[in-house]
Each structure stands twice: as C-alpha cells, then as structure tokens.
Amino acid sequence: MNQFQYVRPSKPKAAIDARAKDQNSQFIAGGTNLLDLMKRGVMNPERLIDISRLPLDKLERQNNTFRIGSMALNATVADDKQVLEKLPLLAQALNAGASAQLRNMATIGGNMLQRTRCPYFYDTALPCNKREPGSGCGALEGYNRMHAIFGFSDKCIAVHPSDMSVALVALDATVLVSGPKGDRRIPFAELHRLPGDMPQKDTTLETGELITAVEVPEGPFTKNVHYLKVRERASYAFALVSVAAALQLENNIIKDARLAMGGVAHKPWRLTEAEKSLVGKPATEATFQAAAAIAMQGAKAFKHNAYKLKLGPNAIVQALKNATNVA
C-alpha cells in the first residue's frame, strides 16, 4: 500500500472541509472496500479522512420512517429488532452481503458507495475506463460473465455490487447528504448513475459530499418479502443476479409491489413497469411470469453473460414465490 496521510476529524463539517479542499483525499469508514482497492493499487489517495467516529451511527424510528446513520454497521442494522420486524427486506439483503466479520466493519454509507467488482477494474495491468478514463474497457470484448445487461454504455458495462442497495432502491429510501454547499436529500434511485461517457463517476455525489444517513419509510412490506441472491457458491460471494421482492397482499390480491434487481446494471435496477403489472392481480405463478417477462424487456447480453437473460426472469419468479409462499 502506498503511504498516505491520515486525519481523524471529530465533526462532520471538518471532514467535509478536509475532503473538499483536497482532490487526492478519500473518506474512510469501515475501510473494507477502500483498503482492498488501495492494497491493489486501484485507488491511491494521498490522504485518508477517517469518518468512522463521527457521531453518525444512530438508528432511529420516527413517524413510520427509519433514519439510519451512515456510520451504522451493516451487522448492527441487520440484527436490529425493529428493522427485522418492519424492514425485513433490508435485513435479508444486508445478511446476504459479505461475511459476518466484514459486516461488523462495513458501514451503511460505505456499502452503498463500494466500487464495482469488475475484474478489469481490479487489475491495474488491464485497460479500464472507470479506473483510468480513456484507457478503454477490457470487459467489453473480454470475459464479461459478471457484467451488465441493462443501462450500460460502450464505455463501461460494469455492475454495482451492493446487495443492500437493491433493497434500499425497492424500499424508496432517501439518502441524506452534507457537503460544502450545504445539505440535500437524494432519492436512492438517483444516487448511482449509469456509465454513459463518464464511467469513472459512480454516483451523483459531488466532491466533499458526505452521506450522513439514509431514510427508509416503513411501508406495507413487512410480511411478503424476499431477497434472493444467486451466486457461484452457497454463501459469501457477490451476486451474479439478485432480486429484491416485496408485496402487499389482501386476500391474495396484490395491492402494492416493489421489485429491484442487482448484478444487472451499473446501479441497483428498479423494475417499475413490472411492479405496475403486478398490482391488482392474484399472487400466482402466472402473474409472476408475466411480470418477469416485462422486467426483462430491453435486456441485452454480451458474449459471456447471456445466461443472465434466463437467470434474471427465473430469479424474479422465484423471489416472488418465496415472498408469497406460492409453491
């Protein structure tokens, strides 16, 4: 790992100032993604601003909304009794990510800002527009098994790796941000961006902006939810495809529905049209199949990830079945 400076401000404002003044600095929270990338030479910040002790780790529930501080640990949130009861989809997605040791270090803010696991991004000997703008995309013509089927550009076909984020986009979360120009709220669906001509920019955050919390409305999705993660091993691997499914049922008729996918795009992929198709219908396999077909419209595969065109709809149907106990 390259040498770097280390500072540990005690107030959010000092952290924001430090970051805004220095392009070559990075916030560090749990460090489980940043240190990994620094050890491999993928990221080489000259200064780390330790935000892990900022007083931003509270988990509060007020007026049917959870406000989760960005420094709350993944494990803490996943184990919280109220989260388990009211936001079970979020708990499931958190527990599907990484290992128990990593979840004890990983923070909510850091999890949503973790960088892609594209192997070309990780290997500094290979071209990658995200790591080194203009160098080309190794995955486009390369071994693109893990890569996107929605929303990619010819500059980058990487996927966003966070499991938690798939649940948060489905649950209509809002990200609370403080920056040099003040505070703002970002709907979760607008936090991550598609690659376009600027794959080096993962999110809509500006330099110096600090995520302070995420707000998640309770909503009616407490019973019929499922986070399905398809991965190469039984546990502890990134998703090839994942699905967050949440339904509100009344007499087996779907009153409200949320669907999102992971492992298919540069951002957690909300399936709005498929959601609409579910509402008013009975919770049956036929309904789920129809929604899955709608969800996959516009999907396009590369040489090595065509399996995702089949795995995707199957995973959607299975997640909905698991959420509703339809056999």
Place this chain on the structure above:
Amino acid sequence: MADEISDSKPENPKCGHDAARRQFLKQSSVLTALAFTPGPVVQAAAAEWDEKIAAPFEKVGLKLAVNGKSYKLSVEPRVTLLDLLREQLHLTGTKKGCDYGQCGACTVHVDGKRVNSCLALAVMQDGREITTIEGLAKGDDLHPMQEAFIKHDGFQCGYCTPGQIMSAVACIREGKADSEGEIREFMSGNICRCGAYPNIVAAIQEVKTGGQKV
C-alpha cells in the same frame, strides 16, 4: 524479520520493519523534512481539522489494549491491524491468508466484535480492545472452543484454525449458532482449504449446547 526488534518490550515495542522498508524510509527522510513545513499540526489547526493528523512517512501515536495488556505504540498510517499484531507485537497466532478480507484467517475481536484484521488500519483502532487467539485461554486452561476443536479434530493443517476459533466464539456470542445451517452461514467468512468444516461445526455445536461460558 527485522533485527532491531529483539529487545522490544510490550510497553514500548519498536516498530518491526524489514530491511527494505528501513532503507526506503532513510531515502525518504528528505521528503519527510519537506513535508513537515509548515507542520501538519499547524495546518490542521488552520484548516480547523481536529485531532489525529499524520504527514506522509510520519508515525501516529496509538493506544491499544491487546489481550488485556495496554500498549502505547506508534505506527505508520498504512499499517494494518494484522501486520501490527504479527510484526510489532509478535502475536503470530493470527494468520495472514489472503490479506484481502476473503479467507478469515486474520479474524480477531475488536471491542468484542469479530473483524478481519487485514482490512483494518491499526490507527483506526486507537483506544480499542483487541482479543487475539493468544488471549482466549485463561493461563494454562484452554478456552472451551479450543478444547472442542481438539476433541472433534476441527483442524488438519491448522492454518485457518485461529481465525476459525475466533469466529466460532463470536458466532455463539452473537446468537448465530442455533442450527447447523445457521452455523455454516455465519462461519462462511472463514475458509478452510483442508475441508475440516464438518468437525468445526461439531465443535461449535458441542460448545453451544454444553452450557459453558464462551
């Protein structure tokens, strides 16, 4: 291993660097001097940054309690907790496997929580309590989990074992050892290349149902 560290005392151990790193530091001493003007602390005050600050190549003061002993240390910001434990404190029970958070060999407890020490910066642990495999036994009495691993042949080569045991203890304390499935899921951050998993699960189940305090 470095030659100048043989006289290190727990209270004030010198830092263990290999010869190459020492050479590197010597060469960079000029850079260091430059980096110190106008002085990081002054800079910090001017910029209203508070507390800890370290310039390049400078060491940061650090207090840690490791296995019940207090240490006052000084480390480069880039030193991981794993390297600090192994190279400066000579607690080599904690193993380095992948060094990237993937295998669990480096699992230790920080303030009672199990973490991968290879992905934790030592400076970020300032003021915390660390327990390593060396701190589990009470004197000559092995920890119940250590006994159970021996009894159930929970290891073959033994390389992953310290991390497995630290995780296994945490797994029970976290209340995540109620079924075989749960144990497997919550032990999945610890990889064993010898495939000792069934015996590890048996050891954990015995300790979990044995009623001993872990």
